[in-house]
Amino acid sequence: MHILHTVKFSKSANAMRDLPPDSGAEVxxxxxxxxxxxxxxxxxxAHKGLARVSKTPGRTQLINIFSLDDARRLVDLPGYGYAKVPVGVRDHWRELVDTYLKQRKALKGVVLIIDSRHPLKEFDRQMLAYAEAIDLPCHVVLTKSDKLSRSEAARTLALVRAELGADGSADARVSVQLFSATAKVGLDEARDVVMRWLGSA
Structure with missing residues (x-):
């Protein structure tokens, strides 16, 4: 069993001061x-109930922290780009996420989740540009790939890689993969990236 199965929910944060001490490694x-x-x-x-899945977009309204151990964490950031959230709440999220990405020293990389059927929307591009600006590695996970035909999935992967200049080298700052939670596609590839960033490859 992969070590990520040991991860447990730790806490939710609505402000930087609510986060765990800024040490160790986070993804x-x-x-x-x-x-x-x-x-x-x-x-x-490999834990169905770890993060709450909702059919209502914008359900994740706090930064949720999941811990592997005292030094390594996964961090679930609020979903962005959902218009029905009140403006004040949305602005707070944006400021909190912006501050987290900019100031958090423990942060080693960002896994950017993108629906493979609707790749590289404006918000995705903004996140990628932001990660590039602060020299933060970014791994793009194209989810729901099982909803595409094999040829459509391959074409989407190639197009996104080409646009982002993801050349597949080990030291690249941006990497891209296909993924499906339901069809169990791409799990090992994504886990390997996360664990490498956490220093446990």
Whole structure:
């Protein structure tokens, strides 16, 4: 069993001061609302109830911390881009996530969850540009790939890799893969990236 199965929910944070001490290593999960972020987290941890899956976009309204041990954590960021959330709440999320990405020293990389049927929307591009600007590694996980035909999935993967300049090298700052939580596609590849960032490859 992969070590990620030991991860447990630790706490939720509505402000930077609510986060655990800024030490060790963290990998953050970001993505548009309803892109499949909670399902991806649950699949990677082989734990169905780890992150709450909701049919209502924007359900993750806090930064949720999941701990492997005292030094290593997975961080579930609020889903972005959902218009029905009140403006004040949305602005708070944006400021909190912005501050977290910019200031958190323990953060080693971001897993960007993107629905493979709707790749590279404006918010995804903003997150990628932001990660590049602060020199933060970003691994793009194209979820729900089982909803595409094999040729459509391959074409989408190639297009996204080409646009992002993801050349597949081990030291690349951006990498891209296909993923399906339900069909168990791409789990090992995503786990390997996360564990490498956490220093346990």
């Amino acid at each position: 953050a999960f970001a993505g548009r609302s309803n892109a499949g972020k909670s399902s991806a987290l649950n699949a990677l941890a």
